[in-house]
């Protein structure tokens with residue numbers, strides 16, 4: 681579903697530089713009708729937009745260059761855009777292209793019509809085992825795809841997950857953990873998802889994603905991440921010690937606890953491989969094969 685490229689050269693609006701491209705398309709703001717704002721992040725806003733030629737609905741993410749510069753994330757943005765534009769998976773938000781002008785960088789993104797997953801999680805407090813397992817299985821498939829392309833650490837925490845029109849999950853991050861504009865009740869949400877090897881800052885491999893998916897699975901089922909603590913230092917200690925406890929409420933099946941226990945293992949080489957996760961009884965018995973939770 682490519683959206684119409686800039687074919688014939690057109691008079692560029694005076695203040696927009698050559699539209700940069702992802703796959704050789706040159707975009708400018710004039711190619712889009714801008715709609716309502718969808719959300720805001722630390723570096724800018726995201727708007728509903730329609731590409732004029734194809735009438736294709738997209739999300740246009742506007743990032744302010746000066747804020748990117750101040751936080752020294754330009755190189756990270758370039759790398760992440762390069763990665764994201766080559767990923768094609770139903771559970772990874774598409775990046776169709778980008779362009780920039782004097783002050784801003786614009787990312788042309790797939791529109792996820794049902795919005796942010798973390799708001800849904802806050803609203804229902806925690807998910808049913810079927811809903812959690814369906815989401816975890818679809819994210820495992822997305823991560824298997826990413827690892828197959830030597831892309832890792834997609835930073836899958838609730839703030840970076842969106843929901844498509846059919847209820848399917850979309851990993852929407854550009855490694856933008858810094859981008860998360862204090863979007864959760866706790867400023868330090870980011871800490872909760874770090875695996876021991878990152879907390880102890882030793883080298884890490886794609887198995888960090890298995891750990892983060894285990895954290896996410898726990899939070900889907902209990903409404904809070906497993907190592908949450910008031911102080912950073914306590915969260916660090918609990919992560920490093922893998923101080924994993926399962927509350928008695930809400931009631932969660934032992935199969936779910938077994939899966940989480942196999943993912944939250946300190947030695948990253950001993951974590952349950954993602955392919956094995958898809959064969960785990962809890963996933964097989966609870967996840968909807970379509971990857972869509974129908975309620």
Ligand SMILES: CCc1cccc(CC)c1NC(=O)n1cc2c(c1)/C(=N\C(=O)c1ccc(N3CCN(C)CC3)cc1)N=N2
Nearest residue numbers: 718719720721725726739790791792793794795839840852
């Ligand atoms: C700039 C905002 C930001 C900062 C940091 C990280 C991220 C990724 C999640 C983002 N968002 C981002 O990149 N986004 C890329 C996107 C995107 C966000 C998006 N949709 C929505 O944000 C959205 C929000 C609410 C919504 N409704 C809410 C009310 N409901 C009743 C109906 C549906 C429907 C859609 N589609 N592509």
